[in-house]
Amino acid sequence: MTPRALLLLVxxxxxxxxxxxxxxxxxxxxxxxxxxxxxxLRDSVPLDATEGSQLLRQLPxxxxxxxxxxxxxxxxxxxxxxTSTIPVIHDLEASAWGLGRGLQLFGHVRGRSAxxxxxxxxxxxxxxxxxxxxxxxxQRERLHVRAGRQWRTxxxxxxxxxxxxxxxxxxxxxxxxxxxxxxxxxxxxxARSGAALESIEPLAPARSGVLAGVQARxxxxxxxxxxxxxxxxxRDDRRGLYSELAIVDGALAIGRGSLESSVEVDLAAADLNxxxxxxxxxxxGRFVLSAAARRYRPYFELWTIWGAxxxxxxxxxxxGLTWTDRQGRLVLRGxxxxxxxxxxxxxxxxxxLRDDGWGIGTSVNWTPAGAWRVDGAYRVEAGFGxxxxxxxxxxxxxxxxxxxxxxxxxxxxxxxxxRLEEGTVAGFGAEAxxxxxxxxxxxxxxxxxxxxxxxxxxxxxxxxxxASFRAQWTVGAEPGVSRGTRxxx
Amino acid sequence: MMRxxxxxxxxxxxxxxxxxxSIASQQAPRRFPHQQHERLFPVCEGCHAGVLDGVSEERxxxxxxxxxxxxxxxxxxxxxxxxxxxxxxxxxxxxxxxxATDRAGEVPPCQSCHSVDxxxxxxxxxxxxxxxxxxxxxxxxxxxxxxxxxxxxxHVPLAGATRLTSARIASFxxxxxxxxxxxxxxxxxxxxxxxxxxxxxxxxxxxxxxxxNADRVPLIAALTPDARVAELEKxxxxxxxxxxxxxxxxxxxxxxxxxxxxxxxxxxxxxxxxCLGCHGDGTGVARRAIGALPAATSRATGVSASRxxxxxxxxxIAERHGSLAATGKPECTQCHASRFCSSCHMGSDSxxxxxxxxxxxxxxxxxxxxxxCQTCHNTERFCRDCHTQTGVASQGRMNAAFHNAQPSWVxxxxxxxxxxxxxxxxxxxxxxxxxxxxxxGGWGVNPHGRDFAASRRSAxxxxxxxxxxxxxxxxxx
Numbered sequence: 001m002t003p004r005a006l007l008l009l010v011x012x013x014x015x016x017x018x019x020x021x022x023x024x025x026x027x028x029x030x031x032x033x034x035x036x037x038x039x040x041l042r043d044s045v046p047l048d049a050t051e052g053s054q055l056l057r058q059l060p061x062x063x064x065x066x067x068x069x070x071x072x073x074x075x076x077x078x079x080x081x082x083t084s085t086i087p088v089i090h091d092l093e094a095s096a097w098g099l100g101r102g103l104q105l106f107g108h109v110r111g112r113s114a115x116x117x118x119x120x121x122x123x124x125x126x127x128x129x130x131x132x133x134x135x136x137x138x139q140r141e142r143l144h145v146r147a148g149r150q151w152r153t154x155x156x157x158x159x160x161x162x163x164x165x166x167x168x169x170x171x172x173x174x175x176x177x178x179x180x181x182x183x184x185x186x187x188x189x190x191a192r193s194g195a196a197l198e199s200i201e202p203l204a205p206a207r208s209g210v211l212a213g214v215q216a217r218x219x220x221x222x223x224x225x226x227x228x229x230x231x232x233x234x235r236d237d238r239r240g241l242y243s244e245l246a247i248v249d250g251a252l253a254i255g256r257g258s259l260e261s262s263v264e265v266d267l268a269a270a271d272l273n274x275x276x277x278x279x280x281x282x283x284x285g286r287f288v289l290s291a292a293a294r295r296y297r298p299y300f301e302l303w304t305i306w307g308a309x310x311x312x313x314x315x316x317x318x319x320g321l322t323w324t325d326r327q328g329r330l331v332l333r334g335x336x337x338x339x340x341x342x343x344x345x346x347x348x349x350x351x352x353l354r355d356d357g358w359g360i361g362t363s364v365n366w367t368p369a370g371a372w373r374v375d376g377a378y379r380v381e382a383g384f385g386x387x388x389x390x391x392x393x394x395x396x397x398x399x400x401x402x403x404x405x406x407x408x409x410x411x412x413x414x415x416x417x418x419r420l421e422e423g424t425v426a427g428f429g430a431e432a433x434x435x436x437x438x439x440x441x442x443x444x445x446x447x448x449x450x451x452x453x454x455x456x457x458x459x460x461x462x463x464x465x466x467a468s469f470r471a472q473w474t475v476g477a478e479p480g481v482s483r484g485t486r487x488x489x
Numbered sequence: 490m491m492r493x494x495x496x497x498x499x500x501x502x503x504x505x506x507x508x509x510x511s512i513a514s515q516q517a518p519r520r521f522p523h524q525q526h527e528r529l530f531p532v533c534e535g536c537h538a539g540v541l542d543g544v545s546e547e548r549x550x551x552x553x554x555x556x557x558x559x560x561x562x563x564x565x566x567x568x569x570x571x572x573x574x575x576x577x578x579x580x581x582x583x584x585x586x587x588x589a590t591d592r593a594g595e596v597p598p599c600q601s602c603h604s605v606d607x608x609x610x611x612x613x614x615x616x617x618x619x620x621x622x623x624x625x626x627x628x629x630x631x632x633x634x635x636x637x638x639x640x641x642x643x644h645v646p647l648a649g650a651t652r653l654t655s656a657r658i659a660s661f662x663x664x665x666x667x668x669x670x671x672x673x674x675x676x677x678x679x680x681x682x683x684x685x686x687x688x689x690x691x692x693x694x695x696x697x698x699x700x701x702n703a704d705r706v707p708l709i710a711a712l713t714p715d716a717r718v719a720e721l722e723k724x725x726x727x728x729x730x731x732x733x734x735x736x737x738x739x740x741x742x743x744x745x746x747x748x749x750x751x752x753x754x755x756x757x758x759x760x761x762x763x764c765l766g767c768h769g770d771g772t773g774v775a776r777r778a779i780g781a782l783p784a785a786t787s788r789a790t791g792v793s794a795s796r797x798x799x800x801x802x803x804x805x806i807a808e809r810h811g812s813l814a815a816t817g818k819p820e821c822t823q824c825h826a827s828r829f830c831s832s833c834h835m836g837s838d839s840x841x842x843x844x845x846x847x848x849x850x851x852x853x854x855x856x857x858x859x860x861x862c863q864t865c866h867n868t869e870r871f872c873r874d875c876h877t878q879t880g881v882a883s884q885g886r887m888n889a890a891f892h893n894a895q896p897s898w899v900x901x902x903x904x905x906x907x908x909x910x911x912x913x914x915x916x917x918x919x920x921x922x923x924x925x926x927x928x929x930g931g932w933g934v935n936p937h938g939r940d941f942a943a944s945r946r947s948a949x950x951x952x953x954x955x956x957x958x959x960x961x962x963x964x965x966x
Contacts, residue, residue: 308936
């Protein structure tokens with residue numbers, strides 16, 4: 001965030017504090033994480049220190065190295081020295097209202113800093129201060145207008161922009177919304193042509209973008225709900241598009257069951273990015289059955305060349321079964337999925353990789369007494385590119401308004417992507433939350449991980465410790481809540 | 490010597506204890522030993538003539554009457570005193586009972602109520618038990634503390650039993666049906682005549698403890714405040730058990746209907762803060778229902794907001810919520826501020842959304858598109874930043890050692906790239922690929938698939954085409 005924007009925030013919020021009917025609420029969140037890891041390093045060894053005669057050879061300890069013909073040495077990756085960092089994130093959010101009927105202001109500033117040697121390990125460490133949002137909002141029964149730096153979450157994902165959004169309730173069943181403005185990098189308060197992207201991508205777009213969209217939501221009755229969204233992101237010189245997307249959603253209640261669907265289309269490339277149909281049955285005795293079908297194709301914005309590489313997606317079916325006991329204290333779930341890449345395009349580029357995948361999972365949630373909760377889960381995923389199984393278990397004690405304390409453990413194994421290597425990691429830790437009073441809440445957690453089959457034959461070392469701490473405080477009024485009661489999230 | 494001292498000590502202690510007991514027995518009023526006087530007093534009225542006549546001075550004999558025999562010569566002196574007026578919440582009086590039985594022509598003997606049991610002799614008497622009344626009186630329920638009992642038939646309301654102490658009230662027997670699991674949810678449904686029974690043991694303060702809406706509930710408002718009950722309830726917190734209906738998986742989505750049509754039912758346990766914990770500032774569709782709830786009081790807080798917040802959507806809501814939010818079913822803003830969405834969707838610095846050590850585990854979710862990373866993260870920046878710092882990313886190298894599953898990865902990476910391009914882009918810059926896949930500065934290896942819509946794409950983003958092609962292959966400007 002620029003100093004000018006920060007000044008604007010202060011100016012906007014300052015006048016609202018003195019007058020009695022006006023109110024302001026400020027929420028601050030500070031989170032610290034301790035992260036420890038050993039980054040991968042590229043290294044080389046003399047050719048005569050390896051065994052074998054192919055491009056891929058082995059060291060005596062089992063590590064695979066890549067040897068280039070004609071060179072006297074071979075390449076490998078190995079774990080570097082242990083490094084750690086403590087990224088510190090400060091969020092400050094302020095809401096002000098009572099400025100006029102239905103009028104309010106909202107601002108959100110994020111500060112970043114880091115302790116420890118590996119400061120750059122955490123993304124965006126180079127942005128010490130960022131204005132995430134700053135907008136004014138005017139709400140009436142059937143009209144809602146927001147202007148300033150803001151964001152939208154929709155089926156297309158998260159988009160932030162500097163501009164205006166206006167929503168109107170055309171009929172009791174129909175909402176229409178228009179929005180537009182200067183588009184920002186997704187999740188980053190910087191223009192497309194700004195330094196945030198340029199620093200890591202030499203072929204970053206040279207021009208800013210203009211975002212425009214229209215959305216309709218229609219609920220003709222209590223059972224059916226429909227939504228449609230069209231969104232366009234245009235270069236500010238109007239010499240091309242960054243994206244042109246549309247999505248249609250539907251949700252239908254069938255008794256106590258539901259049927260939901262979503263179709264997302266990249267209009268610029270005439271590709272169906274994602275189509276999803278999901279069914280959840282009404283309770284069948286103590287069982288609930290779910291089933292889903294999905295077609296997925298990766299989506300890339302038009303300023304990248306990735307879309308020109310004709311990416312291949314997959315079709316997937318998934319089914320699940322949930323059983324709940326009479327008191328609702330014990331819930332068992334199981335699910336299975338299968339996906340098929342089945343593309344001639346993929347076969348043509350074949351390198352012997354599998355073109356399907358599957359996954360199964362099961363979980364249990366048990367609440368033996370009101371204050372206790374026990375969870376466990378097991379999942380296996382296998383397929384093109386990566387595979388993993390993991391097992392986790394946890395127990396939590398709830399102290400009501402005072403907070404919670406929990407312990408958790410996990411074991412997982414994964415195959416590394418396109419590498420002749422795998423790792424099994426076990427972790428154990430605890431976390432706690434404490435609601436000090438209506439205005440202050442604290443959260444803390446610590447986990448220790450051990451790489452069970454690590455050692456000399458492994459180039460990746462996942463032995464590590466992690467810790468996190470978060471403090472959240474609120475000052476000022478809570479809208480609609482009498483003094484001393486807890487406010488809205 | 491030592492032994493003698495011990496004997497003297499014990500003797501002295503015993504003497505003192507005996508003397509103390511003697512003094513106490515003379516001073517404390519003793520219960521009259523009726524059975525010892527059975528042959529002396531042939532009829533009850535000899536001593537208790539005033540009981541049936543309602544003359545309080547003659548309900549018991551005078552101490553002087555005892556002293557006629559217990560004069561210290563013929564019989565040892567006694568210190569018996571008649572008991573004072575008895576604190577009771579009974580409607581019953583002996584006088585009215587006699588009047589009624591006289592009219593009926595069936596005067597029961599005293600023993601019919603006061604004998605300790607069926608085998609007792611005439612003077613083996615005690616306080617009557619409620620069950621004895623039921624031996625003669627027709628009553629639809631033969632059990633004293635049953636849920637069917639009409640308490641007011643025999644008892645006065647607590648407010649009328651002014652002589653009862655708070656300790657005595659606290660010792661009232663608890664009807665067993667008050668301990669049933671559904672009692673907290675059904676006790677307010679009593680019809681008015683039966684609800685009057687509540688007033689025999691309870692006052693308004695009993696209900697105030699949990700019901701923040703006490704002044705709006707006629708049954709509670711009809712109860713009289715009582716300082717003794719207030720004293721007993723002091724320091725006891727409210728209790729809000731969870732009704733079975735609230736455990737339904739769809740409760741979060743369906744509770745609004747009941748809340749709007751009968752908010753007074755919710756108000757028995759909930760106050761406005763209960764709802765505002767989820768429903769933001771109380772605007773929107775829920776406004777009217779929330780407005781119908783009482784504010785929290787210093788005693789009856791209502792179910793806490795934090796407890797409400799822990800009964801969220803079904804467990805698969807994280808995967809399902811996209812379509813629901815897009816269609817407005819349910820309308821998310823009824824419960825969530827828009828900040829709630831961005832706290833996850835704003836990506837890298839937000840609150841914990843993923844499972845523990847997701848950094849190590851996330852790769853599979855990327856390949857299976859189980860987690861649509863780019864709905865929250867700026868994948869160009871976020872993924873590549875981290876992969877570069879952790880050494881996973883390789884940029885600008887043709888002989889990368891990371892992908893060692895294939896002897897010659899560069900020549901055979903096509904299938905992996907087609908099906909996992911998002912993963913490739915999380916490490917590699919575009920310029921890594923254009924070194925080969927460019928018609929302008931690379932080796933001219935064509936990356937386009939057979940169905941690639943070149944002209945459509947160039948019409949919309951010709952600048953991207955020029956990253957690899959000298960002119961616009963689509964023929965545009």
